[in-house]
Amino acid sequence: xxxxxxxxxxxxxxxxxxxxxxxxxxxxxxxxxxxxxxxxxxxxxxxxxxxxxxxxxxxxxxxxxxxxxxxxxxxxxxxxxxxxxxxxxxxxxxxx
Amino acid sequence: xxxxxxxxxxxxxxxxxxxxxxxxxxxxxxxxxxxxxxxxxxxxxxxxxxxxxxxxxxxxxxxxxxxxxxxxxxxxxxxxxxxxxxxxxxxxxxxxxxxxxxxxxxxxxxxxxxxxxxxxxxxxxxxxxxxxxxxxxxxxxxxxxxxxxxxxxxxxxxxxxxxxxxxxxxxxxxxxxxxxxxxxxxxxxxxxxxxxxxxxxxxxxxxxxxxxxxxxxxxxxxxxxxxxxxxxxxxxxxxxxxxxxxxxxxxxxxxxxxxxxxxxxxxxxxxxxxxxxxxxxxxxxxxxxxxxxxxxxxxxxxxxxxxxxxxxxxxxxx
Numbered sequence: 001x002x003x004x005x006x007x008x009x010x011x012x013x014x015x016x017x018x019x020x021x022x023x024x025x026x027x028x029x030x031x032x033x034x035x036x037x038x039x040x041x042x043x044x045x046x047x048x049x050x051x052x053x054x055x056x057x058x059x060x061x062x063x064x065x066x067x068x069x070x071x072x073x074x075x076x077x078x079x080x081x082x083x084x085x086x087x088x089x090x091x092x093x094x095x096x
Numbered sequence: 097x098x099x100x101x102x103x104x105x106x107x108x109x110x111x112x113x114x115x116x117x118x119x120x121x122x123x124x125x126x127x128x129x130x131x132x133x134x135x136x137x138x139x140x141x142x143x144x145x146x147x148x149x150x151x152x153x154x155x156x157x158x159x160x161x162x163x164x165x166x167x168x169x170x171x172x173x174x175x176x177x178x179x180x181x182x183x184x185x186x187x188x189x190x191x192x193x194x195x196x197x198x199x200x201x202x203x204x205x206x207x208x209x210x211x212x213x214x215x216x217x218x219x220x221x222x223x224x225x226x227x228x229x230x231x232x233x234x235x236x237x238x239x240x241x242x243x244x245x246x247x248x249x250x251x252x253x254x255x256x257x258x259x260x261x262x263x264x265x266x267x268x269x270x271x272x273x274x275x276x277x278x279x280x281x282x283x284x285x286x287x288x289x290x291x292x293x294x295x296x297x298x299x300x301x302x303x304x305x306x307x308x309x310x311x312x313x314x315x316x317x318x319x320x321x322x323x324x325x326x327x328x329x330x331x332x333x334x335x336x337x338x339x340x341x342x343x344x345x346x347x348x349x350x351x352x353x354x355x356x357x358x359x360x361x362x363x364x365x366x367x368x369x370x371x372x373x374x375x376x377x378x379x380x381x382x383x384x385x386x387x388x389x390x391x392x393x394x395x396x397x398x399x400x401x402x403x404x405x406x407x408x409x410x411x412x413x414x
Contacts, residue, residue, distance in 0.1 A: 005399050006193055009186065026249070027183040029192055031395075032402035043179050046172070047256070066123050 009058040010036040012043075014050035022054050030055075102126075113313060118244040121187035129313060132306070133243055134188050135204075136315055141181035142199045142206035146380050148174045150214040151223060159217060166263045167220060173260065177253045184245035200385045208366060209296045211374030218271050218278075218285035224264015226286075226293040226331065232257050233327050234297060237317035265334065272338040279339075286335065287343040294358075295366040297324045303363075328356050 007029040013022035025044045030036035036055040044050070064072060080086045089096060097105075106126050112119070119125055148171050155171065158164035182192055198204035209227055214220070235257065238250040271282035298304060298320035310316040318326075328347075335342050346359030368374065 005403075006191075007395065007399060009183075009192075026180055026252075027186070028179060031398035032405065035398065035402075042172075043176050046169075046176060063122065066120070 007031050010040075010055045011058050011061060012036075012040040013054040013056075014040075014044055015052040016050055018051060022052065025049075027058060033057075110312065113242045117242075118247065119242050120244045128309075130188050132309070132313070132315070133246065134185060134190050136310075137181055137185040137188075137243075137246055138190075138195050138198065139205050139207075141178045141185060141195070142204055143210065144174045144178035144181060145199070146206045146210045146384060148178075149380055149383055150210055150212070150376075151220060153214050154217060154220050157217070158220075163220075163267070170224070170260050170263060173256050177249075177256070180249040180252055181246075184249040187245045196388065200381070200388065202372065202381065205370065207296060208369040208374060209292050211369050211377045211380060212288070212292055213376050216281050216285060218267070218281040219289070221264050221267030221271060221282065222285035222289040224260050224262075225268050225334070226264075226289050227296065228257060228260040228264060229331060230293045230296050230327050232261060233323050233330075238315070240314065240317070242314045268340070269338050272340055282338075283340055286340050290343050291361065291365075292369075294324055294327070294361055295363075295369075297327060299363070299366070300361070325355055328358055332356055 008031075009027055010030055010033075011027050012025045014025045015022045025040075028036065028039050028043055030039050033055060037053055040053050040055055045053070076082075105124055109119075109124065109126060109129070119129075151167060151171050151174075155164065155167055158167050182195060185195060186192060195204070199206070214223070232254065235250055235254055239247055239254055241247045241250065268282050268286075271278045273279075301307065301319045301321045304320055307316060307319060332342055332347065344359045346357065348357050349355075350357045369377070372378075
């Protein structure tokens, strides 16, 4: 018997309307994926908040660690040449 | 980590909050921040869950279908709010089971207001109007609190909460416009819920132990007494509008302060209820623990079924 095993945690992603991406809404507990979807419907979309739901078991998500934010994200900070404003244009050029 | 390193991290942490940056689950945080948030957020979640009980009492006896669907939807919202808040609390590294355990053993508190009985239909009106009204005043500032998951949960809660107050006030309007017995029923509910609603906003500032730290962490933006004054100033005209009388002989408009002066709150009663001696503390916990225990076989069966399905799927794949 599996009496003392608790329902795992699921992360819920909802697309609020077609054309928009699924966005993280929160999490919930459920025995399996099907129940997670049904629970997500009741917990996160009681007022037409969504047209599509994804659920994924929280343990299956690999997340970056804020401690590594320096090495991960700082290199992008000094690469100003990746932005259009880095380039000088003559005033005569209107649309570019 | 050395003590100095921790001090340094703490200073950086406080500075981030002061700059209005949000703290997210995997960020470093002082142990006290984590513990305080677990305490406040779980207390908030427990209040939503226990808060279903006084109103659940009237669902089957709602006077019309209109009232019944509204009350059902409201109670369902409370369940939802509890679930948003529990899962936000779990991001701090405590399990759902531990949280339930703390509620069921009385280690964790919930709002004292839910330990009062709901004896007439008018109580559904008074709860929506006053209790949810006070809750909104408490909750709106939390939408910009420093802990990201809490702030996000509160934004969702606040969006849903205003229907709760309106449906309650509508019940009071209708009763106040009704027969003399109905009006009396509304007045009686106001008499019973007024003072507990004022207490619900928390002990008076001089007795409130967590205020300073909570202000820093934006768990609180205004003091309990300021929130209470705001609640009174906004509610008194609403009572006048529907011809009900606030049960406070000392209530008087203060021209100078542009606010209502009000009578002494019975804090002994508040502390009695907090300590477990309110009219319904035992009944509420009995109902809550009973529901949890009676549901155990369902939870176990669902888990066993899920595991069986998973095993079958794996076997088929081989």
